[in-house]
Amino acid sequence: MKEHFTMLTDPRFCLSNGVTQRFGMGPMPKTVRLNREGFAVDAGIKKKTLVYPYMHLATHPAPGKGDLFSPIYGVVTDITERSVFVDAVEPDEELKKLGASVEKLDLLSREERGEELVPVLKGLGVNTKSLGQKCETLIVNCLNPDPGVTWAEPMLLSHTKTFALGMEMLRRLSPAKRIVLAIPSNMKFRHRDVDIARVPYHYPASVNALVIKSVTGKEKPEGVGIVGIHNVWSLGRVALTGYPLVETVITIGSLIHNGNYIVRDGSTIGELIDFANIELQPGDTVVRGGPLRGESLDKLDRSITKGASGLFIVESGTIPPMEGHSPCVACGSCSAICPARLRPDMLSRYAEFGLHDRCYDEYITSCLECGLCGYVCIARRPVLQYIRLAKEKLGLKLLKTAGVYAERVRQGE
Ligand code: SF4
Ligand code: SF4
Structure with a gap:
């Protein structure tokens, strides 16, 4: 990966914004659309079912994927393959009683650690796949993920109790011997018993693979995992409230x-x-x-x-819109900016014409999905979208191949 990026000095790509205001509470929704792709909806949940905050709605078969809960008092208006729709209602006494009957779970007083903790957190709606990954060293990526996103600094500096509880739960969950916080190099911060690594803070330095490189000096080092501070916040939130994550x-x-x-x-x-x-x-x-x-x-x-x-x-007029079928003019800007040393022009062209195997040969799997290629493209081609499409198609093909292989094994071939 490249050590230096041409945008390092562009202030629009700065990921350290000095924002430390505490988070505001968002609106109480009038309607919610909950993603249920891959989840099995509970037997009693159907159209017209009345629901209350923290009511269990669905379970995912993957152990590391948190269960689904209702965030509001409401009535289920529809259930599709992808979503559960709930409209808010004013709760009557009976529904209020059900809402009040949800018991708090004191996570900190529990004994479970490591893999034993995974089902407990799953039952609280927390995704643990990246939090519990097997590694010797776990890096917590404390940078804002994209330019314009500003929650990482207040998550670390202002919501200190949630962060400290999140770190406490992470220590119990993660098998890593060492946990390192990767923070912007211009930030003053200390946290007891945790190593700090100071990393560059201009995009794309926040992309996980680049944070790992900055912290370890190596590309794809053995035994190193990474998790975002947003996931640590989720852990801290359930430890703080005692209720499922909604x-x-x-x-x-x-x-x-x-x-x-x-x-x-x-x-x-x-x-x-x-x-x-x-x-x-x-x-x-x-x-x-x-x-x-x-x-x-x-x-x-x-x-x-x-x-x-x-x-x-x-806003309209601030950035020229993408043009789906705009041809590549071979200016080379995307290859010059790509931190993964790829040829995004070729990847997007192969993807455009359905030549997905050629994308594979051009190392599409090394793409970090940073989006810089599309940003610099003067032809306004949706380069990242083409790359994501090709990855999706290749993934489906691999799954299909694996399915055929599994079927042959099953039949003893
Ligand atoms: S999104 Fe584009 S610039 Fe970023 S790593 Fe992938 S190909 Fe390279
Ligand atoms: S930046 Fe756009 S026009 Fe230039 S080479 Fe890349 S894809 Fe082609």
């Missing part, structure tokens, strides 16, 4: 607004934009996630799920 922290940003909020799982984009007093204009683009790595949305009824980093409005 919230996430996001930055809501536009030209006139930037704030960090604790928002309920499944809050819709439209309600959050209204809450932030942002008036959408024709031609504005709504992005879920960070401005460089996020996905643009065409419908305001889409929602924020646990782990989302932000919601951004890219």
Whole structure:
């Protein structure tokens, strides 16, 4: 990976913003759309079921994937393959009684550690896949993931109790012998019994693979894992409240607004934009996630799920829009900026014409999905989107091949 990036001095790519205000609470949603892809919905949950905060709704078969809970008092209005829809209702006495009957779990007084703790956290809605990864050294990536996202510094410096509890739970969960906090090199911070590594703080330095390189000096070193500070916040949140995780922290940003909020799982984009007093204009683009790595949305009824980093409005005219079929003019800018030393021009062309195997030969799996190639593209090609599409197609192909292989093994061939 490259040591230096041409954008290191561009202030728009600075990931250390000096923001330390505590998070505000987001709106109480009128409607939520909960992602249930891969989850088995509980037997009693169907259309018209009344639900209350922290009520268990669905379970995922993966041990490291947290269960799904209702974030509000409401009524289930629809259940599809991908989502559970809930409309808020004013609870009657009976529903209030059910809401009040949810018991707090005192996580800190429990004995479980390591793998024994995984099902407990799963039952509290926490995803533990990256938190419990097997490694000797675990790095906590404490940088804001994308330019414009500003929650990492207050997560570390202002919500100190949640962070300390998150770290306590991480020590109990992780098999790592050493935990290292990777923080921006210009930040003053100490945390007891934890090593600190100071790393560059201009994008793309926050991308996990580049943080690992900065901390260890090596690309893909053995025995090193990495987890985001957002995941540590989730651990701290359930340890602090004693209730299942039904919230996430996001930055809501536009030209006139930037704030960090604790928002309920499944809050819709439209309600959050209204809450932030942002008036959408024709031609504005709504992005879920960070401005460089996020996905643009065409419908305001889409929602924020646990782990989302932000919601951004890219105002019309501020950045030229992507052109789906715009041809590459071979300017070379994307290859010059790519921190993974790839040829994004070739990757996007192969993907465009369905030549996914050639993408594989061009090391598409080494792409860090930083989004810089699309940002610098003067032809405004959706380079990252093409790359993600090719990765998805290759992944499906591998799964299919593995399925055929498994079937042959099963049949004793
Ligand atoms: S997103 Fe583009 S610039 Fe970033 S690593 Fe992948 S190919 Fe390279
Ligand atoms: S930046 Fe865009 S136009 Fe230039 S080589 Fe890359 S894909 Fe082609």
